[in-house]
Amino acid sequence: MYPTQHLILGAIFSLLLLFLFPQIGFLGASIIILSTVLIDVDHYVYYTFKKKDLSLKNSYNWFIRKVTTFNNLPRKQRNKFYIAFCCLHGLEVLLILLIFSTMFQYFFFIFIGFSFHLLLDLVSETRHRDRIDRISLIYDFFKFKKLKFI
Numbered sequence: 001m002y003p004t005q006h007l008i009l010g011a012i013f014s015l016l017l018l019f020l021f022p023q024i025g026f027l028g029a030s031i032i033i034l035s036t037v038l039i040d041v042d043h044y045v046y047y048t049f050k051k052k053d054l055s056l057k058n059s060y061n062w063f064i065r066k067v068t069t070f071n072n073l074p075r076k077q078r079n080k081f082y083i084a085f086c087c088l089h090g091l092e093v094l095l096i097l098l099i100f101s102t103m104f105q106y107f108f109f110i111f112i113g114f115s116f117h118l119l120l121d122l123v124s125e126t127r128h129r130d131r132i133d134r135i136s137l138i139y140d141f142f143k144f145k146k147l148k149f150i
Helices: 001-019 024-040 041-049 056-071 089-103 105-130 135-143
Strands: none
Touching: 001 105, 001 135, 024 105, 041 056, 089 105, 089 135
């Protein structure tokens, strides 16, 4: 799913939460929106590590090309490839955020935003392949060793 889609759906989700739970406040709703989008910073980190290039524009274009190539493959072929290892996309990160949220309220809003983002990714992935990635960092790390990079 593209960042603009995450931003739009995250804003709708956040405003809905603000309407249902006004005690979240504008700051909490803003943190939820931002964290729904900014979790994807790990895509940029992956790109800079892989390509040794700090350009955000090049990173975005590189991922667009990779996703386009990936989506143009037959569905059965897609299961043999991976696009990137994303270090913030996993239950382990959610668990850490949940633990921190017991000490600092704002981490709970980040937890909500990350969770919503991962839910959107899960829905998107089920449309494009027969497997689900980015559930567990540990599982993905070992699984990606057996897959080809696209």
